[in-house]
Amino acid sequence: MKRGAGPTAKGVGARLERREDARYLLGRGRYVGDIRLPGMLEIAFVRSPLAHARLCRLDKPAEGGDRVFAAADLVGVAGIRADSGLPGFRSSVQPILAEAKVRHVGEPIAACLAETRALAEDLAERVELDLEELPAVHDMLRARDPEAPLLHEHWDENAFLETAVDRGFEAAIRDAAVVVKRSYRTARQCMAPLEGRGCLAVWDRHLELLTLHSATQMPHIVRTGLAECLGLDHGQVRVVAPDVGGGFGYKGILLAEEVCAAFLAMKLDRPIRWLEDRREHLIAGANCREHAYEVTGYAAADGELLAVDCQAIVDSGAYSSYPFSACLEAAQVGSILPGPYKMRGYRCRTWSVATNKPPILPFRGVARTGVCFAMELTMDALARELGMTPEAIRLRNLVAPAEMPFTNITNKDFDSGDYPEALRRVVEAIDVQGVRARQAAQSGGSRIGVGFAVFCEQGAHGTSVYHGWGIPMVPGFEQATARLTPDGGLELRVGVHSHGQSLETTLAQIVYEEIGIDPAKVKLVHGDTAYTPYSTGTWGSRCIVMAGGAVAAASATLGERIRRIAAHLMQADPDDVTLADGMARAGSSEIPLAEVARTWYRAPQLLPDDVDPRGLEATEGYKTVRDTGTFSYAAHAVVVSVDLDLGDVKLLDYVIVEDAGTMINPMVVDGQVHGGAVQGIGTALFEEMPFDAAGQPLASTLADYHLPVAADIPAIRILHMETPSPLSRFGQKGIGESGAIGPPAAIANAVNDALAPLGVEMTEVPLTPERILRALARAREVAA
Amino acid sequence: MKPAPFDYLAVDDLAGATAALADGAKPMGGNQSLGPMLNLRLARPAALVDLSLVxxxxxxxxxxxxxxxxxxxxxxxxxxxxxxxxxxxxxxxxxxxxxxxxxxxxxxxxxxxxxxxxxxxxxxxxxxxxxxxxxxxxxxxxxxxxxxxxxxxxxxxxxxxxxxxxxxxxRPGAGARWGYWKYMRQVGEFAKASAAVLVDRERGRLRCTVGALGRQPLVLAEPEALLAAEVTPREALAQALPGRSPADLALHATALARALAEAGIGDAA
Missing domain, CATH: 3.30.465.10 (Uridine Diphospho-n-acetylenolpyruvylglucosamine Reductase; domain 3)
Structure with a gap:
């Protein structure tokens, strides 16, 4: 029996309360912004006011000019380079401070230092720039036009990468009975963790060590990138991620600001801190999501999906960001657009275009949110064309459980699951029949509709998937170190970082599952390159699979050594020793693990002669059985009401059926799904960072950039299926991004279900009142 | 997003506040609108006098x-x-x-x-x-x-x-009715459209007011016609603001219709 199953459950499957809650809920966390050091100076950056311009001159103020640093002052510092090895990738370098040219509004040009941020901003105001404005590339659809000005002048067109895939497309469409063609858009967004970016760099003369405290989710990757930019040995760089207030991908990126702060800390031998404010965050930082699709769907008369043809453009912004590069998003579009469906043929071309906007960064779900939107709206469009229900066309084409494991048309290896059952359950839970009855009876100024989205999420994918992309980071084995402390507790060291993932709880549950040490006695050490094994970090829904597997392996190895010592102390056979509840037991004998630990550390004279000299500390590495990734999946269903006068969309009911495989802690899974779904609702209804033709961002405060708030969110109902993955240690699947993927597709499909009788079909998110009212007005004109 | 330097003046009474204004200070209340403007350095007063504790x-x-x-x-x-x-x-x-x-x-x-x-x-x-x-x-x-x-x-x-x-x-008279309706996309936002309807026959106060028009509130000249449903909110607004297109006034007409409904004035849509 799993230890998690009983009433005092603490192991795998237990709904254990989070160990980190007390710290976070009582405001006792320690973030970069909470760290102050003697002699510390704060940075305010002078940032480009223009999207595209030549930087002709920069004048430092007469007074305080020695506290102003520009590109020429960064002696020996290399810019950030994140190339992809994919053929045709156009390389660029992101300068730490702009040199000859600025390529987006908000690009750092000079760093100004003072005792407080306010004084640093006073100084920054007095730096004078002579900029010669150039025409800006603001529209991704026209970025590759021959007359478009070039961002990177050694390129022949504004594109980082073009990809193409064709899997039997022409042959597959011959039998098509219906063809639908649609254009879709997802807006540029700014992912918005509660805490922005920030860092504090310190040079330690004694250790000759640069320590960068950074709000990052990937400290080891930041260390590598930082060492390369600064020309330091890795041994001279330590990166510490303290408490981090949400990451979502933004905090996986090495920032120019971090490199700059680190350089200045070494140059001036003073602690240097930069705390991103919300304006910097919105105009210069966390941009993501901007996709445009031309999708053609082909189906047979019985609803069989024959083929999909797609041309997708991703607005990658001005630079290739480290380590994921400018092409991750679009390349992913090509490989995952088919979603959870079978099809005979597939063709997709993508372009990662360069524009005068901040670099696009991976945000929870990465390309999947846009891809799911494009694919699921196409499925609904085909259904309408065929006169089928949305659920029927999906059931017709979803990969069936008997076909698992299934290799799809782009060679994705779906590991397990019952996709049609997830859809059937969500259809029942949302009460589609009830909605149809209410629709038949509705009148007045509003309309209701129901919409669905089904998708799968590849998580914890590793070497075989990433090495082909040739980006600066390829995940390999994940490691963990488990050390029994002299008092019988356990210290666990992992290279991933927990900033909302609840790893302090769930990894402790895995220790309990393996060797029976109470989670309350497990101390997770994470977020410090000096203390933890190298890891690519927290991204790609990988932690519970990869770090969880590594923790299980290290715990098992440690458990074996504990059993040997305990057997000696109890005069028992090691094979008879079991570990549970902090005790080692053999027959009627038992001793506490603290006694085993005391013997190793403090009474080694009592150890057996043949004791394992590696002692009570074990590091183990882990990979899944096959590193093609676990595939969690979900079906979302939503009922909306659309106010025809206001264009306003209200969410009346939201149900998610998801399969995270074996859940280590179901409450944590729920939390991940809830949080992701709220962000997906933001994508669907609210979040948009528009730019004008000059490349100026138009939502530079949270009064203009609309995040979902509590009052916008219905009580989301989550129903679990639990199909263990055959690839992972306990059958767990990565689920961290799942919630954010489905909402735009499900909500847009629901809005279209509501408005189709009025002749409206929305194909762009966010579904703002303005867009809906415009579409309603257009439909009225067409009807008139 | 830190304000440029300014002097903050706390005063004991209204006379002190008046004197501070005479010296060139700008008045500050709860600082909920001014504060963000200060932080964005869009407002750069040399001195602020705090009226909130006067x-x-x-x-x-x-x-x-x-x-x-x-x-x-x-x-x-x-x-x-x-x-x-x-x-x-x-x-x-x-x-x-x-x-x-x-x-x-x-x-x-x-x-x-x-x-x-x-x-x-x-x-x-x-x-x-x-x-x-x-x-x-x-x-x-x-x-x-x-x-x-x-x-x-x-x-x-x-x-x-x-x-x-x-x-x-x-104070309203007996039987007075009131409707106030505003449209915000999200809780916490400023209204995109708003309207208020007061029907206080005892005190002879009838008023239909429309807000969020980018100008001072519009007090409709002939509320009786609206209350009697002789004109629609759309028509009333078109008459009152002939320079604006019907499309620009659509949300405001909706707000007015819903304020009328809140005040219990028939089906005014």
């Missing part, structure tokens, strides 16, 4: 005919019923939906009216209730009806050195 602006007076709320009374104090509500709950309901609680804790009635954001709640609610602004300045005190006090977007009839000290809200 005792004379924190007073409440009552008579059989009216209640006078001091200008430094906060939205939260109105919401929580810590000051009398002459309307029997309309003010409290309006206060409870201003922005969000953190703003209401500091934001003041007078600060909101003097700032005169066309989309602000008190701007339309107080105009809609036929309230009067009480002003004090170097040349004495005066009374100005709200619809005259508000002269444009972010513009008032305050003269140099004058301070809005209180708002006098008339």
């Amino acid at each position: 005792p004379e602006l924190r007073t409440v007076e009552e008579s059989a005919e009216w209640v006078r709320l001091g200008a430094a009374i906060t939205h939260a104090e109105i919401e929580d019923g810590e000051v009398p509500d002459p309307t029997g709950g309309w003010l409290r309901a309006a206060a409870a939906n201003i922005a969000y609680r953190a703003v209401r804790n500091r934001g003041t009635l007078g600060g909101s009216l003097a700032h005169a954001d066309p989309a602000a709640d008190w701007v339309i609610v107080m105009t809609g209730l036929c309230a009067t602004a009480l002003l004090a300045g170097p040349s004495g005190t005066r009374r100005v009806p709200l619809e005259d006090f508000l002269t444009g977007p972010f513009a008032t009839g305050l003269r140099d050195g004058e301070i809005l000290t209180a708002v006098e809200i008339p």
Whole structure:
């Protein structure tokens, strides 16, 4: 029996309360912004006011000019380079401070230092720039036009990468009975963790060590990138991620600001801190999501999906960001657009275009949110064309459980699951029949509709998937170190970082599952390159699979050594020793693990002669059985009401059926799904960072950039299926991004279900009142 | 996002505030609109005088005919019923939906009216209730009806050195009805469209007011025609603002229709 199953459950499957809650809920966390050091100076950056311009001159103020640093002052510092090895990738370098040219509004040009941020901003105001404005590339659809000005002048067109895939497309469409063609858009967004970016760099003369405290989710990757930019040995760089207030991908990126702060800390031998404010965050930082699709769907008369043809453009912004590069998003579009469906043929071309906007960064779900939107709206469009229900066309084409494991048309290896059952359950839970009855009876100024989205999420994918992309980071084995402390507790060291993932709880549950040490006695050490094994970090829904597997392996190895010592102390056979509840037991004998630990550390004279000299500390590495990734999946269903006068969309009911495989802690899974779904609702209804033709961002405060708030969110109902993955240690699947993927597709499909009788079909998110009212007005004109 | 340097002046009384204004300081209430402008360095006053603690602006007076709320009374104090509500709950309901609680804790009635954001709640609610602004300045005190006090977007009839000290809200008569409806996409936002309807036949006060038009509140000249459904909200707005396109006024017409409905005036859509 799993230890998690009983009433005092603490192991795998237990709904254990989070160990980190007390710290976070009582405001006792320690973030970069909470760290102050003697002699510390704060940075305010002078940032480009223009999207595209030549930087002709920069004048430092007469007074305080020695506290102003520009590109020429960064002696020996290399810019950030994140190339992809994919053929045709156009390389660029992101300068730490702009040199000859600025390529987006908000690009750092000079760093100004003072005792407080306010004084640093006073100084920054007095730096004078002579900029010669150039025409800006603001529209991704026209970025590759021959007359478009070039961002990177050694390129022949504004594109980082073009990809193409064709899997039997022409042959597959011959039998098509219906063809639908649609254009879709997802807006540029700014992912918005509660805490922005920030860092504090310190040079330690004694250790000759640069320590960068950074709000990052990937400290080891930041260390590598930082060492390369600064020309330091890795041994001279330590990166510490303290408490981090949400990451979502933004905090996986090495920032120019971090490199700059680190350089200045070494140059001036003073602690240097930069705390991103919300304006910097919105105009210069966390941009993501901007996709445009031309999708053609082909189906047979019985609803069989024959083929999909797609041309997708991703607005990658001005630079290739480290380590994921400018092409991750679009390349992913090509490989995952088919979603959870079978099809005979597939063709997709993508372009990662360069524009005068901040670099696009991976945000929870990465390309999947846009891809799911494009694919699921196409499925609904085909259904309408065929006169089928949305659920029927999906059931017709979803990969069936008997076909698992299934290799799809782009060679994705779906590991397990019952996709049609997830859809059937969500259809029942949302009460589609009830909605149809209410629709038949509705009148007045509003309309209701129901919409669905089904998708799968590849998580914890590793070497075989990433090495082909040739980006600066390829995940390999994940490691963990488990050390029994002299008092019988356990210290666990992992290279991933927990900033909302609840790893302090769930990894402790895995220790309990393996060797029976109470989670309350497990101390997770994470977020410090000096203390933890190298890891690519927290991204790609990988932690519970990869770090969880590594923790299980290290715990098992440690458990074996504990059993040997305990057997000696109890005069028992090691094979008879079991570990549970902090005790080692053999027959009627038992001793506490603290006694085993005391013997190793403090009474080694009592150890057996043949004791394992590696002692009570074990590091183990882990990979899944096959590193093609676990595939969690979900079906979302939503009922909306659309106010025809206001264009306003209200969410009346939201149900998610998801399969995270074996859940280590179901409450944590729920939390991940809830949080992701709220962000997906933001994508669907609210979040948009528009730019004008000059490349100026138009939502530079949270009064203009609309995040979902509590009052916008219905009580989301989550129903679990639990199909263990055959690839992972306990059958767990990565689920961290799942919630954010489905909402735009499900909500847009629901809005279209509501408005189709009025002749409206929305194909762009966010579904703002303005867009809906415009579409309603257009439909009225067409009807008139 | 840190303000440029400025002097902060705390004063003991209204006379001190008046003197500070005469010296060139700018007035500051709860600082909920000014604060962000300071942080963005869009407002760069040399000195601010804090009116939020001035005792004379924190007073409440009552008579059989009216209640006078001091200008430094906060939205939260109105919401929580810590000051009398002459309307029997309309003010409290309006206060409870201003922005969000953190703003209401500091934001003041007078600060909101003097700032005169066309989309602000008190701007339309107080105009809609036929309230009067009480002003004090170097040349004495005066009374100005709200619809005259508000002269444009972010513009008032305050003269140099004058301070809005209180708002006098008339008590409605028996059987009076009220509808206030605003459209915000999200809780906490300024309204995109808003309207207030007062039907107080006993006191002879009929008023249909439309807000968030990018100007001072529009007080419709002939509310009876609307109340009797002789004209639609759309027609009434088109007549009142002939320079604007029907599309621009559609949301406001909806707001007016829904305010009428809230006041229990038939099916006015």
